[in-house]
Amino acid sequence: MITALAGGVGAARMLRGLAEVMPPGDITAVVNTGDDTVLHGLHISPDLDTVMYTLAGAINAETGWGLAGESWRVMESLERLGGITWFNLGDKDLATHCYRTQRLNEGATLSEVTAELASSWGVDVRLLPVTDDPLRTRMQLVDGPEVSFQEYFVHLHHEVAVASVRFEGSASTQPGPRVLEALSGSDVIVVCPSNPVVSIDPLLAVPGVLDSLLARRDDIVGVSPIVAGAALKGPADRLLAELGFEPSVVGVAKWYAPWMGTLVIDQADSALQHAVEAVGIRCMVTNTVMSTLELSADLARTVLHATR
Amino acid sequence: MITALAGGVGAARMLRGLAEVMPPGDITAVVNTGDDTVLHGLHISPDLDTVMYTLAGAINAETGWGLAGESWRVMESLERLGGITWFNLGDKDLATHCYRTQRLNEGATLSEVTAELASSWGVDVRLLPVTDDPLRTRMQLVDGPEVSFQEYFVHLHHEVAVASVRFEGSASTQPGPRVLEALSGSDVIVVCPSNPVVSIDPLLAVPGVLDSLLARRDDIVGVSPIVAGAALKGPADRLLAELGFEPSVVGVAKWYAPWMGTLVIDQADSALQHAVEAVGIRCMVTNTVMSTLELSADLARTVLHATR
Numbered sequence: 219m220i221t222a223l224a225g226g227v228g229a230a231r232m233l234r235g236l237a238e239v240m241p242p243g244d245i246t247a248v249v250n251t252g253d254d255t256v257l258h259g260l261h262i263s264p265d266l267d268t269v270m271y272t273l274a275g276a277i278n279a280e281t282g283w284g285l286a287g288e289s290w291r292v293m294e295s296l297e298r299l300g301g302i303t304w305f306n307l308g309d310k311d312l313a314t315h316c317y318r319t320q321r322l323n324e325g326a327t328l329s330e331v332t333a334e335l336a337s338s339w340g341v342d343v344r345l346l347p348v349t350d351d352p353l354r355t356r357m358q359l360v361d362g363p364e365v366s367f368q369e370y371f372v373h374l375h376h377e378v379a380v381a382s383v384r385f386e387g388s389a390s391t392q393p394g395p396r397v398l399e400a401l402s403g404s405d406v407i408v409v410c411p412s413n414p415v416v417s418i419d420p421l422l423a424v425p426g427v428l429d430s431l432l433a434r435r436d437d438i439v440g441v442s443p444i445v446a447g448a449a450l451k452g453p454a455d456r457l458l459a460e461l462g463f464e465p466s467v468v469g470v471a472k473w474y475a476p477w478m479g480t481l482v483i484d485q486a487d488s489a490l491q492h493a494v495e496a497v498g499i500r501c502m503v504t505n506t507v508m509s510t511l512e513l514s515a516d517l518a519r520t521v522l523h524a525t526r
Numbered sequence: 527m528i529t530a531l532a533g534g535v536g537a538a539r540m541l542r543g544l545a546e547v548m549p550p551g552d553i554t555a556v557v558n559t560g561d562d563t564v565l566h567g568l569h570i571s572p573d574l575d576t577v578m579y580t581l582a583g584a585i586n587a588e589t590g591w592g593l594a595g596e597s598w599r600v601m602e603s604l605e606r607l608g609g610i611t612w613f614n615l616g617d618k619d620l621a622t623h624c625y626r627t628q629r630l631n632e633g634a635t636l637s638e639v640t641a642e643l644a645s646s647w648g649v650d651v652r653l654l655p656v657t658d659d660p661l662r663t664r665m666q667l668v669d670g671p672e673v674s675f676q677e678y679f680v681h682l683h684h685e686v687a688v689a690s691v692r693f694e695g696s697a698s699t700q701p702g703p704r705v706l707e708a709l710s711g712s713d714v715i716v717v718c719p720s721n722p723v724v725s726i727d728p729l730l731a732v733p734g735v736l737d738s739l740l741a742r743r744d745d746i747v748g749v750s751p752i753v754a755g756a757a758l759k760g761p762a763d764r765l766l767a768e769l770g771f772e773p774s775v776v777g778v779a780k781w782y783a784p785w786m787g788t789l790v791i792d793q794a795d796s797a798l799q800h801a802v803e804a805v806g807i808r809c810m811v812t813n814t815v816m817s818t819l820e821l822s823a824d825l826a827r828t829v830l831h832a833t834r
Contacts, residue, residue, distance in 0.1 A: 259567040259627030291597050295621030299646045302628060309617055313603030319567030320610060338607045 220522065221246045221404040225417025226253070226265045227282040227451055228443055228508075229410035230272030232521075233343055235514025236408070237273060239522070242342035246400040248427075250412070251328065251347045252355035252385055252420030255368045257305055258296075260315040261322055264368070265417065266332055266345060267314060274339040282451065285310045304373045329394045346400065348421045351391040355420055358382045360460075367416060376453035380460050383415055388423035401430040408521055409440030411506065413454040414473045415461060422477075431477040439480040439524040441506055441517065442467045446486040450507065466490065471497040480524045482506060482517075500524075528830065529554045529712035533725025534561070534573045535590040535759055536751055536816075537718035538580030540829075541651060543822025544716070545581060547830070550650035554708040556735075558720070559636065559655045560663035560693055560728030563676045565613055566604075568623040569630055572676070573725065574640055574653060575622060582647040590759065593618045612681045637702045654708065656729045659699035663724055666690045668768075675724060684761035688768050691723055696731035709738040716829055717748030719814065721757070722781045723765040730785075739785040747788040747832040749814055749825065750775045754794040758815065774798065779805040788832045790814060790825075808832075 220240070222233055224247045236245050250265045264283070271277040271285055278284045288308030297303045307315065314335060321331040327350040336345050355367040360379035370376055401407060412418055422428045431438060447466050449455045455465035463469035467483040471494040474481060480500040483490065484507065494501040502524050508514040528548070530541055532555045544553055558573045572591070579585040579593055586592045596616035605611045615623065622643060629639040635658040644653050663675035668687035678684055709715060720726055730736045739746060755774050757763045763773035771777035775791040779802040782789060788808040791798065792815065802809040810832050816822040 256631070257628065258624035259564075259569065259631055260624075261567065289597075289599050289617075291599055291617035292620045292624065295618040296624055299621055299625045299643065301621065301625040309597075309599035310603040312600045312620070313607055313609065316566035316568075316600065316604055317607045317609040320565065323564070323567055335607065 219244050219246070219404045220406045220408055221248060221400040222408040222410055223412070223418055223421055224249045224265065224269055224410045225412030226250075226268040229265070229412045229417070230269045230277065230282075231508040231514050232408065232410040232441060232518065233269060234272055234511060235508060235516070235518035236522070237343055238511065238515040239518045242273075243344070246344040246346060246396075246404065248346050248348050248397050248400060248421060250417050250420050251349060252353050252416065252423075253367050253371075254354070255305075255366060257302065257307075257368075259319065260307075260312070261319045262305075262307075262315050263318065263328070263332075263347070266347060267311070269345060270332075270336055270339055270341055273341045273343050276339065284308050305368060327394075344400075346397050347394050348397060348427065349391040349424045350394050352387045353391050353420060353424065354386040355416055356384050356386050357416075358384075371416075371452070376456070380457060383419070383457070383461070385420045385423035388420070389425070391424045393424050393426050397424075398426055398430050401427070401434065405437065406522060406525055407431070407434055407438045409438060409474070409478060411441040411443040411450070413443060413449070413452055413457065414470060415454065415457040428477065435477055436479045437525055438478045439482060439521055440470075440474055440478050441482045441521060442470045442484065442487070444470050445484040445506060468493045468497065471499050471501070475499045482521055482524055527552050527554070527712045528714045528716055529556060529708040530716040530718055531720070531726055531729055532557045532573065532577055532718045533720025534558075534576040536749075537573070537720045537725070538577045538585065538590075539816040539822050540716065540718040540749060540826065541577060542580055542819060543816060543824070543826035544830070545651055546819065546823040547826045550581075551652070554652040554654060554704075554712065556654050556656050556705050556708060556729060558725050558728050559657060560661050560724065560731075561675050561679070562662070563613075563674060565610065565615075565676075567627065568615075568620070569627045570613075570615075570623050571626065571636070571640075571655070574655060575619070578640075578644055578647055578649055578653060581649045581651050584647065592616050613676060635702075652708075654705050655702050656705060656735065657699040657732045658702050660695045661699050661728060661732065662694040663728055664692050664694050666692075679724075679760070684764070688765060691727070691765070691769070693728045693731035696728070697733070699732045701732050701734050705732075706734055706738050709735070709742065713745065714830060714833055715739070715742055715746040717746060717782065717786060719749040719751040719758070721751060721760055721762040721765065722778060723762065723769060736785065743785055744787045745833055746786045747790060747829055748778075748782055748786050749790045749829060750778045750792065750795070752778050753792040753814060776801045776805065779807050779809070783807045790829055790832055
C-alpha cells in the first residue's frame with residue numbers, strides 16, 4: 219500500500235506511472251483542494267479533476283488539464299453574454315462540476331462525491347480530498363491585493379510577484395475520512411512532483427497531516443518538481459524564489475527536509491546531489507521528466523524503491 | 527405604455543405579438559419567478575428565459591422552450607456520470623444560467639441580472655422578475671409528497687393529481703423594482719394566456735401586486751389559456767379542475783373575475799361568452815391561438831383595444 223501527496227498535472231503523471239507498476243487499488247492519493255473554487259455557482263476542484271481525468275486516460279495530453287476531445291459551446295455562449303471566461307471550462311468538464319455541485323448541495327461530502335466521480339470514470343486509485351472542509355489558497359501579491367489561487371494562476375497567468383501565501387480556513391479543517399489512516403498505514407508515502415508552495419503545502423496546513431508526516435519521515439520520498447533550476451510547468455521556481463528559497467533542487471530539499479527522508483532529483487541536477495544531502499535529506503538521481511507513460515512507470519519503480 | 531403579466535410559453539408568444547404592433551420599449555413584462563429552481567448549483571429562471579429567448583427570436587420553435595440550434599454536450603456527459611438529467615439544459619442555455627448564477631453570487635439582484643441578459647440578447651421589452659426575493663411554487667400531490675414546481679412539471683410530466691398549490695416564501699417577498707410602478711402607470715395591463723394557477727397566481731402572492739391590480743380592474747384584459755376546454759400547453763385545465771374550477775373559459779373567468787375587467791376567449795368558445803359575462807367580467811371573442819407571429823400580432827391588436 220502506498221499513499222501519494224498530489225497536486226495537479228505532475229502528480230497525475232506520477233500516479234499514472236505508479237498505477238502501471240502496482241495494483242491501482244493499492245494506491246491512495248491525498249489530493250490538494252486549496253485550488254478549489256466556486257465559479258458560475260459551480261464547485262470546481264481542479265487538482266482532483268486533473269488526477270481523475272489523467273488516471274482515466276481522458277486528459278487532454280496537450281494542455282495537461284481538461285478533457286481530450288472537448289468542446290466549448292457553453293463558454294462560447296458565455297462569452298457572448300459578457301460572462302467570466304478566463305477560467306475555461308469545456309462542455310464535458312462542466313458536467314463534472316454540475317454533478318459535484320448538485321451532490322454537495324444535496325449534502326454529500328467532497329470525499330463522497332469524489333468517490334462517485336472516480337467510479338464513473340473507472341478510476342481504481344483511491345482519490346481522497348485532503349479535507350472535506352473549505353480550504354482556500356490565497357496569494358498576497360507584491361504589487362496588488364490578495365487574490366485567490368485561480369485568480370493568480372489562471373487569470374493573471376502567474377506572471378505577478380507573490381509576497382506570501384496562506385491557506386484560508388485551514389485551522390477549521392479536518393482531514394478527510396481515511397486521510398490520516400492512509401498516511402500512517404502505507405508502506406511508502408510518495409510526494410509527487412507538484413508545486414511545494416501551492417500544491418503540497420496546503421495539505422500540510424490541514425491539522426494532523428504534518429504530524430502524521432513527521433512520524434513517517436524515513437518512509438517519505440519526494441520527486442523534485444524543479445529540474446535544472448526551472449519548474450517543468452507552472453510557477454514553482456518563481457514562488458520558491460519569491461519566498462526566499464533557491465529555485466533549485468536544493469531549495470526544494472530545504473523546503474521539504476523537515477519531514478521528507480528522500481528526495482529524487484533529475485539527472486540534469488546530478489551535480490547538486492551533495493548539496494541536497496548537505497540539507498539533511500537522502501538524495502537519489504534519476505530521469506524524472508515524465509514525457510511518456512513509460513518514463514512515468516520507470517520513475518514510479520525508482521521511487522517505490524528509493525526508501526529501501 | 528402597457529404592462530403584461532407573464533408566465534412562460536403562452537406569455538412569450540403574446541409579448542412577441544405585442545412587440546410587433548407597438549414599440550417594444552413601451553412594453554413591460556412582469557414575469558413569474560415561482561418556477562425558478564437551483565439545479566447543479568445553477569439558478570434557473572425558466573419563465574424569464576422563455577420570454578427572453580422568444581423575444582430575441584432565438585427560441586426553439588418546436589419545443590417552445592430552450593434555444594434553437596441547441597447542443598447537449600454537457601447533459602450527455604452528465605448522464606454518463608449518473609447526474610440529474612430530467613431537467614434538460616442545452617449548452618447555450620447553460621451559459622445563461624452560469625451568467626445569472628455568477629452575477630447573483632456577486633451580489634447582483636435578479637432584476638439587474640435580467641436586465642443585463644436581456645440587453646445581451648437585444649431584447650427591448652422591459653423584463654421585470656415579479657420579485658428579487660425567493661418565491662417557490664410548491665405542489666402538494668394527492669398521492670404523494672409536496673414537490674417543487676419543476677419536479678411536478680418536468681420530472682413528473684404534470685401527470686399527477688394536485689391537491690393544493692402554495693407559493694413558498696411569498697409573505698417575505700417584496701415586488702421587484704418598478705413592478706408596482708409598472709402596474710399603476712400603464713395604460714393597459716395584459717394578462718397573457720399563461721397558467722392561472724402556477725404562472726399568474728404566484729405574481730399575486732407577492733405582497734402589493736394584488737392590491738395594485740384591484741385598483742386597475744377596468745384596465746386589465748386577460749387572454750384565456752383554455753381553448754375548447756383544454757390548455758393549449760401544460761396542465762392548466764387539469765389544475766383548474768383539481769382545484770375545483772371548471773376547466774373552461776368560465777372557470778378561467780371565475781378565477782380572474784375579482785381583479786380582471788375583460789377576458790378574451792377563443793372563437794371555439796363563443797358559445798360560452800354569456801356564461802363568462804354572467805361571472806361579472808366583460809368578454810371578447812377572437813382567435814387566440816398564436817400559431818404564427820402574424821396571429822400573435824392580430825391577437826395583440828385586439829387585446830390592446832379590448833378595454834376601450
